[in-house]
Amino acid sequence: MHIDLSYRLSGNQPIHCDHGYALFASVSRLLPEVHAENGIAIHPIGGRQNGDRQMTLMPWSTLSFRVAAEKIPVLLSLAGKSLVLHDATVRVGVPEVRTLAPATALRSRLVVIKVAHTDAAALTAETFAAAARKQMEQLAISSEVMLSIGKRRTLRMKQREVVGYEVIVEGLTAEESIALQENGIGGKRHMGCGVFLPLGEKVMP
Incomplete structure (x- = not known):
């Protein structure tokens, strides 16, 4: 747990x-x-x-x-x-x-996913969404959930920036919601990325 x-x-x-x-x-x-x-x-x-x-x-x-x-x-x-x-x-x-409590809609302010053969400049919302879907499938989250890709954001690490997007997932079952909250998607979770909270909970915009 x-x-x-x-x-x-x-x-x-x-x-x-x-x-x-x-x-x-x-x-x-x-x-x-x-x-x-x-x-x-x-x-x-x-x-x-x-x-x-x-x-x-x-x-x-x-x-x-x-x-x-x-x-x-x-x-x-x-x-x-x-x-x-x-x-x-x-x-x-x-x-x-x-x-952690199940919520049908979750939001992460910034998710970063390394997409093969795609650099930061070429990372579109569509490409990112496909990669996010693939990772959610590995958590047994249905392809029927609504995935919204929001603002493009960056994480600065010393002299470089990592690019990602805000992510909102809606239509989750209780089991899917807990799985996404526990595991997240993408990398750099120890730096605040890919951590999901119930949509509407008070966090940094």
Whole structure:
């Protein structure tokens, strides 16, 4: 069984909207197990966008991990620690556990899928949708579900950018919904990609 382990975040400095790599690196410095464990997914941090690709932390902003329940102990020592995200420092609060609940519609802000023989410039929404369908089929998700490809987005990793898209999946059964939430699709889930939440839940736009 997978759960979301969430810590309230506090900080007075704005953070970059594209913080997936910086967040993963900062957490890994405190918990090397996270760097080595590919089964741990990290949600994007939500907040209020204030322009220039930056956002302000809000009372509901959290650092959240999607993990198998037995891996919770690995993450508990983060409570009370500070994380450095580019030029900002944020404080990690007390953790809360939330079980995954089925929802007929799920959204991931950014999914990245490496498509063979296709570079970033040539990655169209249609090509991406076909690759996403193929990965969902591997999770036993019906081809009848509605797949919507949204905004084209990027994840900056040091000196390069990885290209992907926002993804919304609708018409899921309870079993399909849990499978997609637990496994996601695409890569870089430890950097906030391919992590699905119920459509309409408060996250970064």
